[in-house]
Amino acid sequence: MTLKSTMAWVRGVAKRPWQISVKLLVISLIVTVLAFSVVCASVLISMRQSAQELARQTLENLAATVDADVSRTIELYDHSLQVVAKNIGQQELAGVSKPVLQMLLFARTETAPHFGPLQVIDAEGRVRFDASTLDPPPEELEREKFFTVHRNKTDVGLYLSRPIIFHGIPSIVLSRRVHTADGHFAGVVAGAIRLSYFQDLFSRLRLADDDIIALLRRDGMLITRRPLIPEMVGKNISQIPSVERMLTTPSGWFSGKGLDDGVSRMFVWTDNPRSMVVLVGRSWETIFGLWRKEALRLAAILLALAVFVAAVTVVLIREINRRASAERRLKELSITDPLTGLTNRRRFDSAIDEEWRRAQRNRSPIALLMIDADHFKRFNDTYGHQAGDQILIGIALCIADSVHRAGDCAARFGGEEFAVLLPGLTALEALTVAEIIRAKVERWSVDQAGVTVSIGVADLMPDQVDHWSHLVESADKALYAAKESGRNVCVVANCRKTTRVAELPATREIA
Incomplete structure (x- = not known):
């Protein structure tokens, strides 16, 4: 094993647990942030649905309030129309004077600031009686829609006209048919509700600035709306798909855009068969205004949390990497010889034990080189310890440069003695490596006062009985033989269970 490969192996072993730790930390923090995001998202979705449902209920209540007020007003006015229509046909009133008849006809009718005077119109369309005067001005109303509809049909009942100018005031006319005792058409009883009544009603409600309230006749005719747009009053909007659905379903809601401003709104309606369809709309911007504020607040909190988690993660990763680097350094120091950079004796003992067991399992040979610097003590005494250290470093470099396989292990065995473990090699193959090391040291030491090395080579085929100390002992004996x-x-060394090798130059074999 070369010095470079040894260091790489050490770094790999030391680094792997910390890599896992950093990954787990990052994954854990990401999962935490994502989980919090999911919780916040679910809360926001629930809040959004609640805001929508609350708005729908609020608009339904508002529509119901408007519908109840309008229905009550129309019912009271219709009651007055029915009283007049009933009394005008009684035979007992035929000989009564006009002032008395006027009083009897309109005594039980409802009056209010927004109600126009009731009128009795004969079969030719002329005004016979007017609740406001004994001498009504001559009017020809036979072409008015509220007159012709009763003249042409007998079962109309209460009829609500489209918005018209009636007696100079924007109004809707409510009318009922008057018929003779035998059922023939005898005229119409009509009265007006001024459109100002509806605007006054809307003004008493607590509405948002962009809220819309509209009253529609059951055929889709727009009676009035808030905010009032005069050119839209009297317009038939039944051709709009959502309005068409609204006119055929008692109640519900839909999302649509305003005809005048294009603002997207929630529209809720309630349909009273006896009066009109009440449509109430509120913009989605208003409905979700509070929800958006909460969403932005939670988003800001989540962003701050994400930034905090990211900052903490960076700090922790730096700290983990710093500690990992320190531990890797300590690990390297614990298994590396500080002078030569080779593996130390502790790591060598661990490596030879591991390779010995593997060789036992695989039934493969294992070789060992024991290397010792020649005359090192004399050199050290002559040139000093620093020069001796340089010699040891040079020998270590020559050894590391000659051992290249991943499983090999080059170590400083002690003092000026080195060991090279060569798993899977026989003595002949190991001898080749030994000769390369010896020759390199010899060439290098030409300028180093001729320091050389002696090398003992041994190999064994391990079995279940042997211990690797036998291999060390054999290589050590070969080293002493080289010295002698x-x-x-x-x-x-001529060890048992190994292949006998041929002698190379400057090489001997001992028993």
């Missing part, structure tokens, strides 16, 4: 043989040589 004159140094700067490689000696192969």
Whole structure:
């Protein structure tokens, strides 16, 4: 194992748990923010639905209030019309003087500031009686719609005219048919409700600025509205799909745009068969105004939380990486020789134990080189400890430069002694590596007072009985044999269960 690969392996082992920790931290914080976002989103959706439902109920109540007031007014006025229509046909009143008849006809009729005077119109369309005067001005009303509809049909009942100018005032005319005892058409009883009544009614309600209230006749004719737009009064809007649905369904709501301003609104209606259709509209902007404020507030809180979580995450990741770097450094220091940069004795013992067990399982050989600097003590005493340290560093570099496989392990065994573990190699293959190391040190040491190395080579085929200490012992004996043989040589131990190798130059084999 080279120095570079050893360091990479150390960093990989040390880094992996911290990588997992950082990923878990980031994922946890992201999940937390997402969960909080989902909760906020569900709350906002619920609040939006509640705001919509509250607006619908409010508009329904408003429409019901308007409908009740208008219906009551029309019923009272219709009651007066029915009283006059009934009394005008009684035979007992035939000989009564006109002032008395006027009093009897209109004594029980309703009066109000927004009610026009009741009139009795004969079959030719002329005004016979007027509740406001004994001498009504001559009027020809035979062409008016409220007159012709009763003349042509017998079952109209109460008829509400379109908005017209009646006696100089914008009004709607309410009328009923008067018939003779044998059922023939005898005229019409009519009265007007001024459009100002409806505007006065609307002004008493608490409405938003963009709220709309409209009264429609049952055929889609717009009677009046708030805010009042004169050119729209009397316009038939039944061709609009939502209005068409409104005229055929007793109540409900729809979303649409105002005809005059194009503002999107919720429209709620209530349909009273005896009077008119009341349509109330409120803009979605008003309905969701408070909800939008809450949504923006929650969004701001969520954004602040996300920013805070991001900042905390960055700080924690930096702290984790800093601590991880420190721990990796400590890990490297604990398994690395500080002088040479090679693996230290502790890591070497762990590596040889691991590779020995693997070789036992795979039934493969394992080789070991024991390397020692020649005459190092003499060199150290002569040139000093710093020069001796430089020699050891140079030898370590030569060793690291010669060992390239991922499973190899080069270590400083102690003092000036080094060890190289070569899993899977036989003695012959390991001897080749040993010769490369010896030759490199020899060439390098030409300028270093001729310092060389002696190398002992040993290999074994581990079985279940053997222990790796036997391999170390064999390589160590080979190293001592190399020393006794004159140094700067490689000696192969003749271990059992290994292949016998041929001698190379500067190489010996011992028993």
